[in-house]
Amino acid sequence: MIRINSNITFRMTGFRKLLMLFSGIFFVLVLYRFAVGLSITNLSDAWPWGLWTVIDVKLGIALAAGGFTTAGIYYILGIKKIESVVKPALLTAWLGYCMVALGLLVDLGRWYGFWHPIVSWGHHSVMFELYMCVLLYTVVLTAEFAPIFFDGIGFKRTAKFFVGLTGFLVIAGIVLSTMHQSSLGSMYVLMAGRLDQLWWTMALPILYFSSAVAVGPAVVTCESALSGKTYKHEWDNEAMPFLAKWSGYVLSFYFVVRIIDLIVRGQLGRLFTTFDAQTFMCLLELVIGSVLPLFFFWSYNLSGKFMDKKMTVRNAIFIILGVVLNRTNVVITGMWKSAGTGYFPSTQEILITIGLTSFGILVYLFIAENFGVFTPHGAEDEDSSVRSGVGASRVPSA
């Protein structure tokens, strides 16, 4: 146990020590990489983007989609029953984006020029859009998360100020997310002729966005299940089934678009007539990420069965795996043939990715344990609206 002051503490376990070790390696390697350049990677002109792009950027952004989706569902659509997950989702998203920003920075050949997009606007560039959205959204998320933080350290007035901004922040967050979630897809629309036809489509932005909207709540679900174990809070039987349904419907939309797109471009047949790494990976992605979760979802949904915790979590895991596979396929599998050479990340690349993730988890744990992120649903204390911003626009019934 590390004790910073009476309020702020951090419990030590073997697992956490391991995470700390990885985080330490991460910081050393990042400094080294900043000093010597990208030569520590296996990236080349055939593979300028690799592991970091897949995991640190693409997956990071997709999986952190829980932030804007839950916020949107809660504030914009006004579905208040998911209240218990909003704060953890915001935390995950905020951390996720901080890590993405760090990941992007690490991936930049000239990282010290990271501020250039702010002053020299390549406003027609997808990459610019991505940078600016990530930058702004990180700011937005920080502001959204600020009440929790300031409240935690006892700056109630500051916290209150941020609570006042919530409405604007949520809308800005959704706009920014929509833009860059889809522009991650647009980036690979630009790879026309090089990205395998199994993945390349003009509909990539829609597919990226819809899969992000589907996977966001799934991540929140998993996270809730995990943290529930750690922090002994209960499974929210109202919020979770709703999120599962949300993911189910959105994923259905995604899957329909994906399959129609494959049919229209005459690629569906190829999946079943040729067998190679590309078709195999694509089938794997479709089966794990869409067919299985949709099968479960619709069989429950149509029969009107109640989606219990086990089924919800299992489905969420499938959806997450599906997105992981999809993003990996787009960046790596689909580009394999046209790149001409192979790619496997170097040890340093892998260590940096592991380290970055480890660090993220550590920070998550620290904040979760010290800043009252998890408030058992239906048991919020009077101050909760101030503390989290959740319910800020709602006049306390008292």
Next chain:
Amino acid sequence: MAEEKKLSRRDFLKVVGVAGAAASMSTFPFRNLSAQAPFGKHPQEQAPYIVKKKVAQVCARACEADCAYYVVVGVDPVTGLERALTLEGRPEDPVARGKFCIKGMSFVDSLYDPDRLLVTLKRTKPKKGTDNDPGWVTVKTDDAVNEIIAELKKYKPSEILMASPGDPYTNKLAKSLGTTRSDQRTECFGTHYYINCLTITNPPNKYYSSTYTPSHHIAGYDFDKAKYQVWFGFDSYSKAGKAGMLNHWSEGKKNNCKIVMFNPVKTSMADAFATEYYSIKPGTDLAVALAMINVIVANKKYNTAFLKKYSDAAALVDTKTKLTLKTKEGALMAWCSQHRRAEPIDTCHAPVLDGGPFKVDTVEAKPVLQLLKDATKTNTPEWAAQITDVPADVIRKTALGFAAAAPYSFVPTYKRDAAGPNYANSWRLRHAISILNTLSGSIDHEGGVILLHGVKIPWLEDISAPVKPYPEQPKEPVDFRNQFPVTDDIYRNKDFSAPGHYGMVGWGLYNTDRAKVVFFRNPHRGLFAMIQPQMAEAALEKMKLVVDWNLYLDDLGYWCDYVIAAPHQFEEGKLDVRLYFPKWPCFVGGSPVQKTTGDQIGWGGLAVKLGMGLAPQYWTTDGSGDPKKKVPLNVGDVALKEAGAAKDSAEFMQKGGFWINKKAYENYKTLGEIGYGRPNGRVRMFIDEFSKVNHEPLPIWAERWHKTKDDYKFSLLITRAPWNMHADPNFINNPVLKKMTEKSFMDCVWIHPDAAKEIGVNEGDMVILENNPEYMKQVPRPVKAKVHLTKRVTRNDCVLTFHGMGHRAKNLKVASNNYGYRDGDLIPQKDPSIVKKYDPTGMGWVEDVYVRIRKA
């Protein structure tokens, strides 16, 4: 309630406000805080270096063209130091016409090669070879030279071999010492040089210059004006690295010159310049050439006027002895159709070209053209098609097209690729080529074979004759040149700069004890890239003294006792004539770009030192050996003054180092001045000298020497990357050129994909190339190389190798670091007793090899 509503409205307004601001940003100046640079201000619009001066230079040793250009000296932005940066063209130079090539530019960078040899090295450990530490110590060059002189005094002249091209200093040194001079030009220029001598240039003639290029033949080709050319393997990849010729080929193409190419490999040269390209079976070009002669002669499509006036076509030959009939004065005889008798060919008004035999005194004689007709009678296109895999109608069409374009039609040959493709029968091919050029009357004619005229750079002996005759050359030289009387006569009696038998030097060094000392003048030539270096290596181990004068310590150096540091070609002054495009009398000069940076010695200076040390009587004007009375060396001054270009070299360079007399080319004038029977000189088709050594005086079909056997079925073809030369570290120690070689797969051996399938190899596999032990009996050394599959090799029965890599000198960091392979290891040194049976010149032969290829 009211308060709540207000709040949400405020939210809404906030959103609208921010959104509006965002929308306006698309036209907001703040969009580009860093404004685009105005023209001239962008970093990429700034000059990358500052030019300080431009130094006139002439390329040397990189190829035969010898382009004139400027070396641009400026401030290198990286280091801030002044250095040579690049080249700039001299449009007035008739050869280069403002161009230069990648090799020329590489010389700029090799000036600063960190592996250059700047000091003289002396061996302290006896074990020789690239795997052994020579224990080099640095010695002062002067001391080393004195030590070498003292050492050389211990040996008889016949025990010393000068391995060096025949430049004026080497010639004088070898002559004054009485030692044999032999050089690697056997393989490159040999066949071409000797047949050229025996048919046209008839050395020594008034234009034989001691130029910087050690090839000394005086014929070039008017590619600009030609209308029809036939290339027998002339389109080697190496040709792409010759800007001084590329610009002329390009000019010819613009003028719609037709070029028909025969080659088993479709090179990039064929892409650019072939009007028609035909794949041919390796080693059979001679058959096509003979069939062309057959068609032209049988159909009387030859240039009759030229043949009568400027050739030996009418010359009578004794059908028994196969020797030309001659007057007492030595003039050729012709059969006069009016007087029905043999008359001196120059005064005969009605010489007959065919018919006979005519009875002249007691002998029966026929004119040369009739003999040619007889000799090629069976060599029909259909006959050649069987041998060559080239369709008969193609050969016939080519022959007729060639004849129709006369005298603007010729077959060009320069060196290896020329008199080669380089087989045991290539001396006949080169002879047939000379005959074709004679039949078209293109020799010494605009648009044809143009001859050097109007300029001469004298030899050292021309400006200061030796006080007494030079000693006899060794009776039994180590390169066995005495076994080849035709070429030996030219070397001993006519042109001492003629190529020696390098292809037998290794054999002689290894199998005899004639030589105990070898002195290499090896200016960055990588002699060990030549044929069967393993035999030379083994031989050098037993030599008493081996010396090399070199710009680099290359792998040869590891068998040397001394390696003397030589200057870079840009550290020397030069004077050159336009030997390979001699349309106009012209001189170009070069000034040193910089002083030598270390303890180097120029070749002239070294030769004088050795000469003064070993044969002072020949190196002083009065034979006294008095160091104050050294022979004059200023051949350049004399040449320039003679031509009226300048009073001396210094003034010439001050005036820009360029002089040309742009008068119109006078057809057939120079031929008269230099040819056989001068002053009414003629081209010879019939070579008496060959008859005297029991070879055919006219070309006849002969197979190649080497036969296929079992798996030894891949005919060895040799070319080289446009930017490489004989393992010359100037190029192969250049990391950029190495990368280019790799990117172009020119560090691989190339075979046709079908051939690869047959032997079960894939792209990028390592393969072993091996000789048939029947043909390489001594010290074989299989070659390991990466394979590249390409349809540019158009046949299944050959393998294309790239010359000039596979360096073994470990001090050359780029060249020796896993870079290619050494093709020379596969080419056997020649056994003179075999060679002389097939070839009275003994030159070439390097492609006359079949190898086995198997997966490594």
Next chain:
Amino acid sequence: MKEYAVLIDSTYCTACNTCAYRCIQEFRYHTQAAKGLFRTFVAANDEGIYHKRCMHCLEPECVKQCPVNALTKTEYGPVLYSIDTCIGCQICVKVCPFGIPQFDEATKKIVKCSLCAQRVGNGKEPACVEACPTGALQFGEYKAMMAKAKDLAAKRKLTLYGMQEAGGTHLFVLTEGDPVKAGYPAVAKRAVKMKALPADGLVRVPVVAGLVLGGLKKLSDRKESIASEKD
């Protein structure tokens, strides 16, 4: 300033790579080139000769996609690169349909032809063009080069590449056979047009989206306030 273009008549090219080496000496990037990073390189492929070099597109995707305007298209032709703004994201490496920009790890610079902008400004031809021993490379005004290329293509039955590829380029390539077989990338063809870069649609989208979402939120707030009023 006039608009310029380069014409490569590959039927005159022998792949001697004099252009490539002259380029290296002009810009002193020997170290980069030794690692395989060439601004221009000529490959003698089995089916023909391929000049791998920046095409200087009329509507360059690299310029469009550069997040910081480190790549800019000049009015006189070349696409220029500024090391001062580049952040090394390498999107240009990814999006160029011709696979041209390369990222040099050591200097952290994009390696790409600038059409010798510094020489053009001084009235000289690009270094490669000046050095080309056969005249396969030619340089001149865009319109004149285009006319010449079209003329040669028609007269000598050559294929013209770079006219419509990626919407037209400032490099015209004449080949005897199929340029794609020779090694040139198969790039989508579009008619030549020279319009400004597309309007800033990307900025306008969020404005509309923001307004819609704002409306939605107001609606949901209102719904809730009604609900709470009911309470």
